[in-house]
Amino acid sequence: MMTLRSTALLLILAACDGGGDGTDTSDTGGGATTRTFEYFINTTDVYTGDTTCNGTDMGQVDxxxxxxxxxxxxxxxxxxxxxxxxxxxxxxxxxxxxxxxxxxxxxxxxxxxxxxxxxxxxxxxxxxxxxxxxxxxxxxxxxxxxxxxxxxxxxxxxxxxxxxTTSKLIPGIIGIEWDTTTGIIAGTAYDCFENPIGNAQVYIHDGSGNIPATGEIFYFTDGDNGLPTNHDIASDASVDNGLWVAVNIPVGTWTAEMWGFDGTDYVLLGSTVLNIKAGSVNISNIYTGHDDGIAYPESCLLVQ
Structure with missing residues (x-):
């Protein structure tokens, strides 16, 4: 079982020590006219990682x-x-x-x-x-x-x-304020072998394609700072570490999808579904080839 522990937060702390004010200077929009699929999924950097399991039989649980x-x-x-x-x-x-x-x-x-x-x-x-x-x-x-x-x-x-302290540190480094009537999601994008996917991006909707009224998704760069940057800076995306964080996601049930650009088209690689409660932090990873965020260890599967 792969779980996200302190890696993302260590990157944030490195950002604090390494300089930069973390202020998001891009146009984050927030209106209905800008919060489209393309608002979240826009990098043309080809994703990295083994995704050959996507669309295949992931095995049956014993x-x-x-x-x-x-x-x-x-x-x-x-x-x-x-x-x-x-x-x-x-x-x-x-x-x-x-x-x-x-x-x-x-x-x-x-x-x-x-x-x-x-x-x-x-x-x-x-x-x-x-x-x-x-x-x-x-x-x-x-x-x-x-x-x-x-x-x-x-x-x-x-x-x-x-x-x-940590719950305030993530939004603070990014340069936004966490509205505690909403929630935070922190996760990692994984490939077929549970290695981080580079240049993946995350899109959140209600299961029917309706985008939440609030909420921004950020990624963590691989540079010396390890600084999270806004989702619409395509060259940063999730880079090679697969780490992402969504801040100010409204209360309710949401689907988080992981997309990657293969050089020609955007490809849906995996997704997860989770319920957000007010004032909470939710740890949820996305695995290639899985549409529910559930990855079974090999010890659980029937031997083929």
Missing amino acids: PAKQVMTSYNGEVHDFQSEDEVPEADIMFWLGDDITAAADSTLKADTSGAFTTEVPTCTPVAYGTFTPADWDQTVDTYEVHQVYGYEEDGVIDGEWINSVSQ
Whole structure:
């Protein structure tokens, strides 16, 4: 299972140290006349990465590998990777954060917890701390698939918690303000082998092609600064690291599509669907060849 941890935030911190004010000087529009598909998908830099699996059979899940398994995990800060003590945790075994949680628990003073999750089945989790702590923001990660374990135990897996400081750092470096009645999405664009795709771009809509009224998508350059830049600066796109962030995405269910230019046409490479809650940070990767953001480890698949 590939999860986005602190890479994007380390790039941002490098940007802070490396100079530049991060101010977006381009015309971000926002009106109905400018927020078209082309507003988001416009680079003519050819994407990089192995996408030969796109449009092919991605394999079938072995039902015998879908079993409840003990999970000994830890809550870690998304940026610093430090343990987050006494965080509240929720798991949704149906991968739907709009439903009632299937389990609610609390990490101990070292950030550790024990629960049970199904293997080879998409699940979602959320991490929280009391509002009066002013420590973290509600953090969600959906479409998580834990591989089959022969010994029946998952050990050493982290789940993420985003601090208040980090949640303000991303918009601050970009030069915009986060409206906390909306949400943030942070993710990576992956190829068939779960390596980052270069020059991919992300387009968000409601599943029927309707673009949200607010929300901007930014990418992280590969230069010394690692500075995020606006989506309509085509030469920067997602460059080679595949990292992207969407800020001020309205509450609701949205589809995030990953597109790449093959030298002639724009090609849809993959997509994911997620539900945004107000004031939350949502970690969601996009995998080539998958239209739901769910990538199953090889240990989950039937042997052909």
